[in-house]
Amino acid sequence: MFGQRIRRVEDPRLLSGRGRYLDDLGHDALAVAFVRSPHAHARIVDIDVSAALAVDGLVAIYTYDDLDGRTSEPLPLLIPHPTLNQGRTPYPLADGEVNHVGEAIAMVVASDRYVAEDVVGLIQVEYEPLPPVVGLAASRDGDALVHADVPGNVAATMVQEVGDAAAAIAAAAHRATLSLSIERSASMPMEGKGVLARWDADDESLLVHTSTQSSTSVRQAIAAKLSIPVDRVEVVTPDIGGGFGVKIVHPWPEEILVPWAARRLGQPVKWVEDRREHFISSAHERGQLHEVEVGYDDDGRLCGLSVRFWHDNGAYTPYGLIVPIITSTQLLGPYKPGAYRVEFQSMYTNTVIVTPYRGAGRPQGCFVMERVMDAIAADLGIDRAVVRERNFIQPAEMPYDHGLMFQDGRPLVYDSGDFPASLAKLKALVGWDEFDSFRAAARAEGRRVGIGLGCYVEGTGVGPYEGGHLRVETDGSVVVSTGLTSQGQGHQTMLAQIVADELGVEMERVRVTTGDTRRFKYAVGTFASRTAVMSGSAVALTARKVRAKALKIAANALEAAVDDLEIVDGQIRVKGSPGSEIDLGSVAVLSNPLRYAFDAGAARATQFAGPVDPTAPPVPEGEQPGLEGTDYYSPVGSTFANGMHAVVVETDPETAEINILRYCVVHDCGTVINPMIVEGQIHGGVAQGVAGALYERMEYDDAGQLLNASYMDFLMPYASEVPHIEIDHLETPSPLNPLGVKGAGEAGVIPGSAAIAAAIEDAEGFAITTMPISPSQLFDLRRRHCER
Amino acid sequence: MRVTTTVNGERYDVDDVWEGESLLYMLRERMGLPGSKNACEQGECGSCTVYLDGLPVCACLVAAGQAGGRQVTTVEGLGSAEDLHPVQQAFIAAGAVQCGFCTPGLIVQTHDLLRRDPHPDDAEIREALAGNLCRCTGYEKILDAVRLAAETMSAAPVDDPSGAAS
């Protein structure tokens, strides 16, 4: 199974309209809508609900003053960091002040959503507007403050340095400075967030369904905030309509408020985010400004690199400094920087919070580093691919220690990769060496074409751990669960492939559950391209454990040595000795001695069913009943996937419209479990990379209003925009895990802006330093370039 | 108000429909047919694509009352998990499904494309699907699936449950 294009087991339901997403559940539940701030920054003077109280169907209106116990405290700062000394998180409902348009102020519970929305419209909130801080420039000015007690709007300043970068740059034969920026975008899954909570008053327990990337952690958060024992809370993820990072943040205010209201009202309560809410009250990412100084020798080799950047973290910092830490470390890509210094400031603005979106700071880092490579090539007149080759970390240098601390608090050590081989494959795939003649021929026809490269390294599969549980039922079926969640990556299929191989059973016998705390209590979540690495390894280890137990029982039953046994299609048999075999279901029966028979299988395990050894306990010492096991995988560090993209663009000399002619990818995620799924991940990532380069941005005005908060104006690409994507694979297995796998989920998005900017630059002949870029902006750049 | 309509060949009399509500809301909340998905409520994403009198439309932009006396076919009417339509089978074979949220709309839209044009070229496929947003797949394998469905369906034609013929 491993390595094969196995069809997804998830699909028949999803294709026939039988998928069950959050909004497809809970038709008996009360509906919730929120009063959200129309101001980016304001004090709340008064909330008047009197006009709303008469509405038929209204159940309750809650404001901050109704919150009790720990729900009245700020939401948790999920990932504290020693340098984050000015971390701030919001309250579930605003306590007197709002810090971005969309912040929740009042919660309305009603018989249905239409009624709830009508009530929202009748609640009068009086505001005293405060000066809004919008954009990094305003934030750095510090004239107005987002949080009155945070001087200069600086949440954190962090510096890492290896060697003496300033000295190395000063001593270098050549120097360059660059100013590079990326605008905000967002994960924008097709399904927004949503929460359904049921309080069982008799059992004093909560059952919560939520569209999250971390069910176990939402469970802990709800228990903590509602002061309920953890064992009285279960959190289940239904089908999830995409995540891309935004659903790893938790608890979202609604994930506390909806269960809180369900308990208070004694009725099921459901909230489903609408699209505008998703734009103005979930999370964005990408907005960063970078100032770069670089020193290099005559061959284009880096001597020293110094990067200072400003990260727009929005109004609050619930997810800590993860995004800028990733930029500051993963910026280095496949290169040796010489001496390296990086300093960032994480800045508050009166805008939606910033948390990881697929790629999580890497697209910005890759953009910076690849622009540096292209600048060096341009300065020295060296081929852009050659400059990269000269700066690559070589395969023989693996594992390669950068001397920095990564986002998991562990050393940044690359475990594997063959960058020269990857680039060679990419050059062959795109026809790099032939492009000069193509460009010249196009020029002669009055066409403008260009080619660009983007190379990245991506730390994937970060810890601390994931686990797996596996049980063989007496009918021979195999039930597997892991605690992390799925948002469409085909985890049920991929994990079943691993189990089928490890255990020796048919795929069809394996059923996998993810993200259900009733089934598995210990987990971290789905982020950082970690499922195949973490849960994949965990279920592999678990399957090995259960296999060992099965062989032990079977050896006893078949009177054979364990080492002589094999499991094929669910049958345990003596190698080379056909006829003597026992199926896994029967082994499961034998593993669980019974007193009571409830079916024919069980009858075989009861106490009078066959010969017993009266001197031994029915369950052997050191064993447990049942053919099941649990195991965990916890690696010493992340594993590093890598890849390189090449893009060919054509720009219209008159209208400045930008068209991608070719998009080529070489990708190394170690050993591949299911090529079809991995390709799908790359394709989807590339589409988001193209989107971030050419189409998507968050347009805030100076007052902090998000001007394009709808699918009509936030331009996500359709089939008519995403080019055909050509892929070649390289497999350098990771030495860090039992499967040799590296993460693949985020990879495709990372070099999009870098490669497309390079291609446009090549076509136009002037530097591209800001992404995304629209035809209108390219037109503007052309005019400015002409004027110069 | 009451709306009487035919969905997937079955007649429904739906009561207490609010005059301003959409066909999508009525299907999902009042008729127990949640297969059509709600992602934008403004006709931009195509996740709620259904047939209305044989033409694919965004159910979020059709007032529930406008479906009165008309024929609606949803993804649930094209094939069940146990008996998938060749378009649905092609999506599995090509790996064209990820999170599945946009998929029901794409199935209806692809079904319509292949009914009108059994052998579309790539440009025609992209054009036909240009009202269906997918955030997961980058469309590449969806295009594969449409080509594959076109092949298998021209080899073995199937009944048309969309109501277009009626």
Next chain:
Amino acid sequence: MEFLAATTLSDALAAKREQPEAVPLMGGTDVMVELNFDRRRPPALLDLTGVRELDEWSMDGDVVRLGAGVTYTRVIEELGQALPGLAMASRTVGSPQIRNRGTVGGNLGAASPAGDSHPPLLAAGAKIELASVTGTRTVSIDDFYTGVKSHAGRPDELITAVLVRSARGPQQFSKIGTRNAMVIAVSSFGLALHPDVKRVRTGIGSAAPTPRRAVEAESFLSSALEEHDLWETRAALADSLVREFGERVKAAARPIDDVRGTAAYRLHSLAVMARRTLGWAWADYAGGTA
């Protein structure tokens, strides 16, 4: 809210007179969005999709009477010959699903400066038919747009049809947007050659508070064509003439900066589209294909 389902035009007009504030509903591409987003709660919806008279088009001599309820899909499939400019513009509207529902009448009713039907209807010199229980009148497209998202119809009137003379010469439409599909125009331009009367007409979209013609550019080009006898000779147009036409089209626009593009880009792209559409249209004319 009331839901009024009209099945005949006289029913619809009576309902509109009874409740002038009832919002006419056809493809729902504008009205339903406002309802879904809680932006609008009109006292009544007047569903016109069951009114057969609106759902038809017919020829009256060489004039197409296009019912207000005819969808873009049908314009594309059935009227590509008679109304080529409108058919071209219709192809760029939304998505297949939107084109299956959206109507030219609805586009006129919304009167958004970005509506795709307006430039070709301006260029073709259409007339808008407005009806009420007191009678029917027609308004020239030149007088139809009265302000941002407002038009010459009265509250008791419905837009019942668009009257457009079948094309006597080449028509072109061009639109620039950031994205290919489902795009709201950054700017758009429609051009129609009327060789029978030796006139050129134009329509500009998304580059002024209302859709508008580039009247001065039209007369400049019309007189230049006449002066050099080009309608008869069908000789190639001088680059300078084409360029000047583009500049004059640009001069007619009054665009703003917004999220879709800057005013400068809109002006520039209009000049480019004017040149290109004129080039294509004249090539058609010179080739005698239209």
